[in-house]
Amino acid sequence: MPLPLQASLFDGQDDPEVAPLTGIRRVPLSATAWIDLLPGWLSGADSLFTHLSESVQWRSETRRMYDGVVTVPRLLAFFTTPLPHPILTTARTALSEHYDTEFTTAGLCYYRDGRDSVAWHGDRLGRGATDDTHVAILSVGASRPLLLRPRDGGSPTSRHPQGHGDLLVMGGDCQRAWDHSIPKTTKPVGPRISIQFRPAGVR
Ligand SMILES: O=C(O)CCC(=O)C(=O)O
Numbered sequence: 539m540p541l542p543l544q545a546s547l548f549d550g551q552d553d554p555e556v557a558p559l560t561g562i563r564r565v566p567l568s569a570t571a572w573i574d575l576l577p578g579w580l581s582g583a584d585s586l587f588t589h590l591s592e593s594v595q596w597r598s599e600t601r602r603m604y605d606g607v608v609t610v611p612r613l614l615a616f617f618t619t620p621l622p623h624p625i626l627t628t629a630r631t632a633l634s635e636h637y638d639t640e641f642t643t644a645g646l647c648y649y650r651d652g653r654d655s656v657a658w659h660g661d662r663l664g665r666g667a668t669d670d671t672h673v674a675i676l677s678v679g680a681s682r683p684l685l686l687r688p689r690d691g692g693s694p695t696s697r698h699p700q701g702h703g704d705l706l707v708m709g710g711d712c713q714r715a716w717d718h719s720i721p722k723t724t725k726p727v728g729p730r731i732s733i734q735f736r737p738a739g740v741r
């Protein structure tokens with residue numbers, strides 16, 4: 539049974555809004571990869587969380603592995619236009635302007651509890667395999683850390699907690715040269731939804 543969204547997460551504001559992106563802070567990962575962080579970018583995140591959890595047609599996916607078929611440990615949804623809430627259109631437009639790159643798709647993940655996760659990977663399907671790409675992730679709900687580590691093992695794993703309304707953008711060659719993950723946890727943790735905005739041809 540997933541925990542309900544903790545009352546302490548509720549910010550008491552009805553309509554979600556995004557702040558200007560001017561306050562975003564860049565953290566270089568290497569000479570060619572970076573992440574941008576803007577905690578609390580979205581206010582009124584509770585109503586977005588509730589709306590998405592109740593109105594999106596979440597699907598469970600299976601993947602073929604060497605030794606059989608496994609269920610992906612999170613629920614998924616995928617949108618281009620329209621997006622499932624007007625604030626996501628506002629957010630996508632703001633990101634496209636700020637990064638001068640058109641974010642066209644939104645992948646949504648629903649992590650029901652600490653057993654849900656995403657294993658180490660880079661978003662390297664399609665153009666991300668060869669080109670520098672941006673992937674912008676907006677989080678709502680319970681905080682879960684996003685971990686990053688270089689594929690060549692050159693630097694240690696870094697850990698970036700993604701809380702209610704927080705924005706994290708990966709750029710440069712982050713998808714090709716680095717992997718990211720959301721690890722499982724045995725600690726009690728409520729549900730989290732992430733919205734990943736990507737340019738066309740990147741998965
Ligand atoms: O949920 C997240 O923050 C990350 C999801 C992710 O890496 C992906 O779907 O490719």
Ligand SMILES: [Fe+2]
Pocket residue numbers: 659660661718
């Ligand atoms: Fe990813």
